[in-house]
Amino acid sequence: MPEETNKEEKTAVNDDQAAPQTEQQGTLDEVNAEIEAELLDELDQEPEQSETEQLQQQVASANDQVLRVQAEMQNLRRRAERDVENAHKYALDKFAPELLPVVDNLERALAAIDGDDAGQKAVAEGIELTLKTFVDVLVRYKVEAVDPAGQPFDAEFHQAVSMVPNADIEPNTVMDVFQKGYTLNGRLLRPAMVVVSKPA
DSSP: OHHHHHHHHHHHHHHHHHHHHHHHHHHHHHHHHHHHHHHHHHHHHHHHHHHHHHHHHHHHHHHHHHHHHHHHHHHHHHHHHHHHHHHHHTTTTTTHHHHHHHHHHHHHHHHHSOTTOHHHHHHHHHHHHHHHHHHHHHHHTTEEEEOOTTSBOOTTTEEEEEEEEOSSSOTTBEEEEEEOEEEETTEEEEOEEEEEEEOO
């Protein structure tokens, strides 16, 4: 009998020990299951985040490209406007210089006529009116004369034909104008041919 009692007691002790082990096993399984679930959730979320990041990068890149295209279009528009403006302003750039010798010849003809001769007076008046009309037309189209007599020499608009020593005039002053210069909207068409003073 005592042996049976011992066996029963051992079985009871084993059952008592097995119960906590089973509970512990159950708790460990639950913890493992929770950890696995969390890991799976994280794994599921990571690709989503990377996809989101990729989409954000694509959107940022597309925005950057749109801004660049807009800037380029704005530059093209400005350049086209400037080209059109220049085309209007300097449309006569090739034509106007061809008219300038006519003005020069009319001025020479006036200078050659003797004002005291009554027979030439009518001719002089006719040439003078023709010259005035011609110059008015040129001015209307922004072609203006450069007549720098008595002004300081400006290499941008004047071309020195010769330099003459003169103590009465300041050096680098235009003493005489052989041929007037002309500008179109401020751009030089032809420089004035001048004689410039130099120290005596």
